[in-house]
């Protein structure tokens with residue numbers, strides 16, 4: 492057996508089928524049919540608001556032959572299908588039904604991970620790793636759903652070595668499917684799959700894959716793991732590659748991790764204004780490393796020491812984010828509190844130390860991170876994703892600049908001089924950071940500076 496260690500993560504080739512991934516079909520519409528049995532077999536759409544101009548958030552499979560899908564405007568849907576039943580969304584009810592479904596399936600298999608209100612992975616036991624046994628347990632899951640919750644809830648089930656492959660298998664057969672993806676089926680059965688349909692390959696990644704000559708599944712499959720990591724700009728790419736190839740990937744225990752930096756303030760950086768600019772720069776560095784690791788943060792803490800004595804420790808929480816602008820807003824709030832408690836606005840006050848930490852980390856597909864987005868209007872979630880992508884582009888520009896800076900710096904005594912001006916590679920930074928000497932913050936806080944163990948405890 493081969494084992495791969497990377498940043499403390501283990502990649503173990505999974506033998507046999509390990510996961511049952513379930514995706515409920517048209518879940519919100521099924522919930523309406525469950526609550527009003529008269530609607531069974533009828534075209535139903537669910538609307539987020541009472542407005543005729545809003546898009547459907549779910550369409551039952553009976554509505555789909557009319558060309559109605561999720562996103563179709565209600566007004567248009569009524570024209571396409573005059574018998575259409577329209578029901579408003581009932582979020583509390585969906586959460587209740589989700590819990591009922593999870594506990595029903597839980598009587599057959601232990602839950603592994605809930606991905607969203609209508610998607611979850613369950614662990615197969617030792618005796619269920621062979622094809623026939625796994626299929627039998629999947630049939631049992633479908634029966635228990637019908638028996639314990641109701642026949643309205645149809646699902647597509649995927650059986651595979653990893654959660655990712657399980658999700659891909661579930662997506663191959665809708666509605667009411669049951670699909671097995673075994674090691675011997677790979678990559679053959681997936682070769683026709685468009686890259687955009689693969690969870691983990693977002694628009695930005697798809698573009699980068701294309702820039703690297705990867706435009707189809709075969710190309711993706713044939714990548715080297717390290718190449719995937721480079722394309723993703725994060726270890727997430729490598730994790731994705733292994734999961735796609737049937738390797739069980741140990742989830743990093745994100746709870747205990749944090750990204751942050753501390754600085755003892757030297758003279759010239761001790762005034763509250765200068766110290767604040769330093770704290771902001773430290774936070775931007777931490778946020779770049781957070782994105783590099785492919786994670787989101789939900790908390791920010793600020794520690795500030797006043798010279799010669801006095802300390803303030805403050806913390807704030809927010810929705811799961813990787814957006815530096817969001818973090819800077821949180822820092823502003825914390826800075827105000829800390830300054831007040833240290834009376835730092837007093838004339839002549841000096842600060843001796845600042846540290847900022849992003850923590851409460853989670854993966855983007857963590858149910859707690861997804862939960863926040865479940866009922867958020869699509870526009871806001873999209874806007875958040877856009878901001879995350881924008882910062883990724885900035886990260887890349889800054890990494891390129893760091894690379895040029897390192898090349899300019901070596902060999903010592905030769906080449907371009909490191910001074911402000913045209914020879915210094917341009918970093919993308921905030922306007923208030925221009926007052927800070929790059930040597931003070933720049934390469935000294937490189938990505939590799941903090942021990943890897945601290946970031947990827949396993």
Ligand SMILES: [Mg+2]
Pocket residue numbers: 514515516517518609
């Ligand atoms: Mg679904």
